[in-house]
Amino acid sequence: MIRVLLVDDHAVVRMGLRMLLEPNTKMEVVGEASEGNEAIQRALELKPDVVLMDLSMPHGKDGLSATIELKKSLPETEILILTMHDDEEYLFRVIQAGASGYILKSAPHEELLSAIESVATGRAYLYPTATKRLMQEYVEKLNQGGNMDTYSLLSDREKEVLTLIAKGYTNKDIAEQLIISVKTVETHKSNLMEKLQMKTRPELVKYAVQKGLLDYGV
Template sequence: MIKVLLVDDHAVVRMGLKMLLNSLPDMEVVGEASEGNEGIEMALEEKPDAILMDLSMPHGKDGLSATGELKKLLPETAILILTMHDDEEYLFRAIQAGASGCVLKSAPHNELVNAIRSVCQGDAYLHPSAQKRLMEEYLGNLKEDGSDTYQLLSDREKEVLTLIAKGYSNKEIAEKLVISVKTVETHKGNLMEKLQMKTRPELVSFALKKGLLGYGIQ
């Protein structure tokens, strides 16, 4: 059973989502919150598998800020951003904050359900139009720069890059790859030098363009 927490400032939206998800055999809504701070408190109490997080909440903490805090407190919980904004800026900001993906509020019910199941399996999810724009941007970058720095990375560095982009800490990466934290830090330093990048958001953006999170161009 997938335990889901709803964080949205519109009671009618929460009611509709709750009715939809509770009607499914593998999902259960374990809590509702109307703003980010309340959502954080409830998430710590209920330990949900997935959180549907509204992006724009005028009262209290907004969705992006709450997502950033929750990924530090509950790194294993998947956060799916619900948004009305079909905009690249919001998309990248959500991913950088630690979200596993984004779904438009106008999306069909089956797309939302599939997105929840997908992120709970450890995959990332983007709505189709966002995937298309990311691929177009990736192709545009390739035309502007014929060199593919990704090929400079070793297989292990590629693994570390993918896990970093998925939001795992150095310690969690070390446990997954059965290596020391120091070795992870070395790989991270080497790949950032090869890619000429200095920050984690840059790595996440690069990984998105490379399709390392389960979508896009490989």
């Protein structure tokens, strides 16, 4: 049996996935979570074979951050990203974060079942057009002589928060400037520090300088 943990911020989506997977004699849904922090806790408790992870969860830790942390704590657990985003930017972030697969929510249910089986047996899974995009990007990177940078893991909002933190703004200042709550700023800060594998503000400042983010003239 393939033991699966469902992670999605919408209860109705989790219910639909459970109804889809439970009749399959090869799979067992061992638990559910509604955001990244809960997913990590439940995964540590249940030790699932596969975590079916939503990418965009606005409350708590997002799917990308949760994937990075889970792969550190449970390297044997495979993570399959299930998302509505048919976007190469998300695709490359997911692969770099350590996920074993990426499938769209619009995919036929047979394809989802096949994807879960694939990652559970140690194989990577990407929907067909994503494979082509990934190969094209890889060839381009080789031709440029460059490597993918952890900066590409950050969302646009996390990049904004990183820049403002490095410029010396407090969480309250950032919240006012971006018109979001202080708690949301703290969540973005936590997520970006985890993605960049940094723990202190000086590390962030140094990184921001290296990335050329502190152009005060802009």
